[in-house]
Amino acid sequence: DAGITQSPRHKVTETGTPVTLRCHQTENHRYMYWYRQDPGHGLRLIHYSYGVKDTDKGEVSDGYSVSRSKTEDFLLTLESATSSQTSVYFCAISDPGRAGETQYFGPGTRLLVL
């Protein structure tokens, strides 16, 4: 157990509404990641963070923003949700201080955009 929680675990929202997903970790890991998982695509990186206020884009960052004001929290925001953002979102952390080490995943958030 890498001490990662995600909230909410399930959410249904309407197109055009803003949505924020939260990832919380308790073990002071430096790197945090947001992925989405869709059938036929596997896990794809949206954004990641390598420290407080240090973030960078991943493979599928359009339509998403992130913030990390504290070590323990990494927020993913959909400014105006679209149906194409219906997915399962996973947060991950990597071992303290070093990118490239094993990533451990949170339980996931299932998001349905109607």
Add this chain to the structure above:
Amino acid sequence: GQNIDQPTEMTATEGAIVQINCTYQTSGFNGLFWYQQHAGEAPTFLSYNVLDGLEEKGRFSSFLSRSKGYSYLLLKELQMKDSASYLCAAFYNTDKLIFGTGTRLQVFP
């Protein structure tokens, strides 16, 4: 691109051995991860190979050939609980982990 290729589905019988193959692009490659993911759950870490060769961890083993861009996950003495998706992921010097689409393994009695 950095495509990761693995079979979509495999089936096997309880007690048998199954090998799940994965190929990846070698340019900028650092290491190879295998994850297990049960339906509706998060991926869980199985193995990480950096050097060529076989690494054994109980019933599961993982092999890497860096020059061939090839890895496999070997599952022995299959159990029903091994029915899951197995994700191959390659780590590159871009600090990014690239995942394959996963291999869904069904174990039958």
